[in-house]
Amino acid sequence: MAQRFHSFIHDPERPRQKGYGALPFYQTLQALTGAGKTPILAEAVAQMRQSQAIEPIVLWVSKAKVVVDQTFVNFTDGGKYHHLLESFYVSPLSNCDPKLIDDDSTALLLLGTVATFNSKERGERLIFGAQVDRGGPSLWERLIERKTAQGYRRPLLIIYDEGHNLSDQQANLLMELKPDAIVLASATPKLPGKMGEIVELLTRNGYSNEDFRTVVDSKAVLDAQLVKREIHLGGYATAEELAIAAMIEDHAALQAKAEELYLNFSPKCIYVCKTNIKGDELKPFTSREAPPIRIWRYLVNECEIDPRKIAVYCNLDVNRAHPLPDEFILFRGGENDYADFIEGDYEHIIFNLSLQEGWDDPECYFAYIDKSMGSETQIEQIIGRVLRQPGSKHYPDPRLNACGFYIHVDEAGVFMDMLKQVRLKLTNEMPSIEIKATGGDRRTLQLQEAREEVVLPTVMLDMQPAADFVMQAIDDVRIYDRDNEASGRVARVTQEVGEASEIERVIWTEQGNAMAVPVRWLFTRFVNRQYPDALAVCDLSDAKFAARVQIGSRAAKQIEQDAQNVVEVFLEHVRISTLPGLHSEIPMVYTDTTNANTFIHSIHPSYSGLNEMELQCAQALDNLGWPWCRNPENGGYALPLLEPGTSRRFFPDFIVWTEDAIWLIDPKGDHLIKQDAGKKIMALESAVSEKPIHVCLITLGEWDKTFNKRNNTGVTAWRLRAGLIGPERFPDFATLLESLVGLKSNVLQPEA
Template sequence: MELLGFQERAASQIADRFTTYSSDPLLVSRTTNVPFLQTLVSITGSGKTLMLADAISQMRDGMPIAPVVLWISKGRVVVSQTFENLSSGKYADNLSGFTVMPLLEVSPDHLTSEDTPLLLVATVGKFAVEDTASDDRKVYRAQLDLAEESLWDQLKKRQTAKGLRRPLVIIYDEGHNLSDLQSERLLELAPDALIVASATLTLPPKLTNVMNRLRNDKGWTDEDFSTAVSSRKVVQSGLVKERISIDGYITPMEPAIDNLLNDMIAAQKIASDLKLPFTPKAIYVCTTNTVDGMSIAEDMKRPFRERQARPILVWRHLVEVAKIKPEKIAVYSQLKFSKDYPKPTDMRLFDGGEKDYSRFISEKFEHIIFNLSLQEGWDDPAVGFAYIDKEMASARQITQVVGRVLRQPGATHYSDPILNTAHFHIRTDEKGVFDDILHDLRKDLAAEHPSITVVVKDENSRGRRDRIEADPPRTIPTVGIESSRAQPPIARIVDGIMDFRGGDSNTVGQGSRMQVLQKIGEDTESHFEWIEVEHSNRVSARSVFRREIQRSYPGGLRRAGGPVNLVDIENPKFDAMIELSSPAADHIRQKAREVVSAYIQYSVIFQNDVDSPYSVGPIAIDPTASEEFKRALHSKYSGLNSLEVKFARALDRTQRVWARNPVGSGYSLPLLHEGQAYWPDFLVWVDKAVIVIDTKGDHLLVEAAASKLFEIDGAETGKRVILRLVSEGHVDISGGTVHKRSKNGYTVWSWKNGRLHPTHCETEREAVDVVLSL
């Protein structure tokens, strides 16, 4: 799977930091390194597994011998999904050449291989025990039919047939579960690197010594320990939802669920009308065998219709009142029944925990009733609605459930905000309880999901609209990239790539050295010493070329096509195997950068009058903090910053129809020099054109290829699409640098006579007049 720009940057930062550290590592003892330590901090749904897999692949490429990777997590469900994704699923291509297997299936031959990288997947329960002699811990016992040593001891040695100790990289997924005991066990393996990933992270005290050595002897700062992924970038990518809606209830269960179902039915209809390949789903989170308001277990020796366990009451309401077919409902919890009063035959109960997980995910349920045991590892982006019962209603528990509803189906935002929102209906006992939960929840969400809008509704604001339709409907032509003229110059560049399949000296790295531990002497008098190994693993020229394209044109490979699509990537000379630090690799990288430059130079941004135009859809607002407008397509907007509010008011005083354009789900223009989408702030319909306006466009002005964005070709029929940028203050640009001459007024940027033209305006009204002039 191709990485998005922020994913590639995170993976490369981890790999580059490891390579730098590995060239001169600290020592604990003569034979043990202080491990490279890194945390990957990124919100749920951002693609942590993909980033880690790519980082491992890059780290492997720079190592002198094939590494062993131990990939661990707490939950069996998480581990099972990780194994499937890395071995044969969507991330398998990102670990090309790796042998991926469960930890307990590894044999001595796998660990002694010098050429084949090995990735072992396991739960922490396989080794995180106080008593390593415990009979139920196979990892600490010798498998006499395979080896005289335990698997744990073999992992410690990981010695090749030539006596070299293989590098060990440990990946700890869902890192908020990392404990002192687990850290102690992992450090026993003398890893070369320990990488911990989580949405939120606090490292256990056991790693303090490692961190102190790196701080004191390497001068590391807090930033050096962490690779943080921008929440804003993740939201804009479409991987997660844009908005969290929290509806609080101090009522019986039934009204809360009814409101959820009404919203869900609306979302399902919209998804169907848009012909989307998914149906929005709902989860219901509650305790399992207790009665409402009581902590004691319910008497299960009662007829089903008299039972008061929360999953049963939810199930009955869905089936008997909402008339939902039982086959669409799953109950994933250890709900208990007696032989005299069994469950209904049509209730789909999964009470075997992780043993039932594969059976559960094999069916397409639209309603899932469960307790918190399902929250880690279960991943269904179609889930957009959640009911949380009062027994589960703590801010921490709700925040954990948020992650299960945050992923965005199709990894794209849609034209209707109801499909880009995680909807939560939370039932509590009294208003004060909900207010306390909300206070803590806002803090948690602000820390963990800072770029996601949070809207709260209660009995006072529930009737207010938070979704406004466009009235009257309006359209605007789409804009894309036309790159046919770039194909011939790119072909010439590719023809000029040298063929290194002969494996001459140019394919060998120069000055690339790493230290590895080698066994010296006979078995009776052997000892270990660090030796320098000059060569790294060989990788294909194709891999080097594609990665440099990705770095030079982030986002292009996965979303918008981009320069790699104009290259015959199956050309046999890309099969050449080269070292990353070799002259051959430098040559390949240079040619990749030339391809990107040619793509940008010869491609054009054009108005597409053939395909269906973009139709302005509904917009989401905060009903408690919105402002009304008279001439806008939507009667209200919220979430505007101070400059946008001023500009919106000035637009509304004109006689033009206009609209606020939402980031992520609205109308976008392609940034040719970045391979990404760009969402202007406002759309205005004038007689012969639609003007798209951005009021924070300074960053576009300094880009070398910014002029491409203004030169929108096409418009042979219908309205032209014209771009205007607005900067605060008196601003101009020279030598590729933006200069602010004063803080007064505004500067409107347009494209005239083949160059950017600034016009200084004293007021926002004057700026709007200049923006709308053709």
């Protein structure tokens, strides 16, 4: 996104519109909920800032106050994303001091809801009113002008979070500001009003729809363990109490598992329902039928949940004659309600749609949705509230990597129609996340415990062999003052006498000093992108890393090359080894009984979802007689990959325990073997007391050592022999696995 912005903004033929001026850079960020949308946008803003010679103003807006409040907390001092924009001055839009807009010595981040400016009648909003006590013009007029004392116009970047809420009126108002860039964070962006006109003009000037989109791969999000692996959807054509009771039972079981594993969080439940029933507030509390009250009473009276753990977040009608009980905790969405709500850390949250956008709590695992919730789109958005993974880490127990939905419907057909549409949409947007229909009775999805006790050694990166080599590479880093300049470009807004007032000319001039950043920041940023673990052995305390270099200078480019060299040195010398005496057990697995295959010697009684190639391999493994299991991706057993990039872990499909070794078996498609063989076939240094670990990839057909497929006969094993990766050809899976893994001596072979 930042690279596109840099190319667009400095293009001498940047598209323009008569009466408007230079068109803004337009981009949408399409990312799975939980992908880290806010830090992605912040990182993009930080990089876009680098291409500016004048410190920019960033206007970060959203429709929901909850979103804005949360974002403000995250970016201010002590917030979890403060480090991404730490040199920005952060201010609420409504309370912005106009002097901050004129002062180009510091980058400025303004946060506010669209309600701050979204009005047909401008007199209704303070942002449009003249500020006599602060120098005259309105805050809105100052944002349009944003001139520095030297007459330069400060760059303006607009970030619209939850951009699907953008309306015609909002779009037209935002375009009045004549931003240099506008970024919408939305998977389904709208192009209303002036925004659509701008995009149409850009399209006429050679830009395509792909130029307007930055898409975050959902598989990369899952691989990074930012979201849960599975979504379980259960329909309940019953009394609502039965659906809630099923959720409370599952919540209690998961809570016990989290405590057993000494996890530092407690799973949470949400209840999404309508708020009020007309006239219901005139009844005594014990007789009221408003869904939030009805659910609260059931949780407290029947499920015996401590009311101090329950929060109700909605605009609930209350009559003075029938007040709520003292223990009923209600948040109406007032000025400080969201901060107080977050601080309360409640385990059960009852709310309507007011909290839907923006509330971000990865500890939320379960959601009850009332039949009156409405459309499938709303349910999909609620799925996003429960999808985030606590600790950004998948756990051994599959229940800790899944979220459950308990949907109360009038009849089974309603749920099946809903399931079909939700599955269709989510499969397109979240293809790597499994969506399972559990049904109210849970008969189709079973949790299976391991029937044999086997363990796996803990694998780690042994960085000691790489430490001295990395420090030598760091010592070789040199900072060259003579190559430490890059020219910046600034825009001067001019208005010629006699021209129509709406016509303006922007004159670009060269400015000798581009933005300067610390070498340490630039070096760390690059290493972190390539292989973050390498930073563990990087000592950057030397004073040379405190020096500043200008973005785009030859010195800055040299720093990036030096950082790349450090990553390469680290990966060349680091080793993968096992820790003696530290083991992990095989967790339970979910099995869908509608497509499960049973086995004799597997760790779990059955496995579901096997494709044809995996099933052949599993059946051949079972015939060997050794204990084996199917290894779940993202949450199962993984080895670190010694390759730069975003994929840093390898989850083999199958694990086999023999008398003297552990085998990791991974059947691969033809299109993957060439790229995966070099990354995933590795040598592991096992502790003396541990069984050695061997890796083998398998492809269908006959292959040569140059990764060319000769024919479709038999199967080929790829493994490390004498330090080299090479193919071995076999007639079938059974022969291959018996040759590599070996046959258990007392196993009974199936009859021919």
